[in-house]
Amino acid sequence: MPDIPLTTVVVLCLAALAAGWIDAVVGGGGLLLLPALLLGLPPGTPAAHALGTNKAVAIVGTSGAAVTYARKAPVDVSLAVRIGLAALAGSSAGAFFAAGMSTEVLKPVIMVVLVGVGTFVILRPAFGTAPATGPATRRQVLAAIGLAGLGIGFYDGLIGPGTGTFLVLALTAVLHLDLVTASATAKIVNCCTNAGALAMFAWQGAVLWQLAALMAVFNLAGGTLGAHTALKKGSGFVRVVLLTVVFALVAKMAWEQWVA
DSSP states (O other): OHHHHHHHHHHHHHHHHHHHHHHHHHHHTHHHHHHHHOOOOTTTTTHHHHHHHHHHHHHHHHHHHHHHHHHHHHOOOHHHHHHHHHHHHHHHHHHHTTTTTHHHHHHHHHHHHHHHHHHHHHHHHTTTTTSSSSOOOHHHHHHIIIIIIIIHHHHHHOOTHHHHHHHHHHHHHHHOOOOHHHHHHHHHHHHHHHHHHHHHHHTOOOHHHHHHHHHHHHHHHHHHHHHHHHHHHHHHHHHHHHHHHHHHHHHHHHHHHHHH
């Protein structure tokens, strides 16, 4: 592990704690965790090490949140795993195409989609507040596997930021879940995609395991706390956090596209 000042390690651990909470409630914890690692690691550290360490930290918090949700929320674990396996395949394909494609041209499109999604959620106060009326139909399951699995999984491998938030939105829209159940299902799907990405980074030797282990403790605490908060506060609270994360993601991508 590179030589990192103690104060920087403390800041990274606090960032991991906050990112775990955000990610458990509605996804998007990587918006905080990955930039913190990119800024906190010593100059000259390969970006792949930040990405690999980010995945090693995030998978722990995501797994803790998934277990907490699965115990208390009405999650169809079998369906979530099927979507997750599709997302794993999609993210692998996205990562393959990312090597020869400039993602910069896609960012304005993603921003427009996010603004549209945020506007839709604002104008539809009932979106994601009503529980599912019954088991998902075969058509809904196939649509969820295609959109939330293959589609968003491909996006995760190609670009990445906001994947958890996109999963929550897609699962809510396609399967007609409430936002709490959609968040719970998204955590299981995220575990699958994170595991695949982590395996690749570990194989490449791009994970700072000592730092990741320390940050993962804080990320796990944040993820567990976030899941308990979402379960306690309900879909209305998750909706507010969702809108905050969506517009934060738009602002971040706009800054990177036109200012930085």
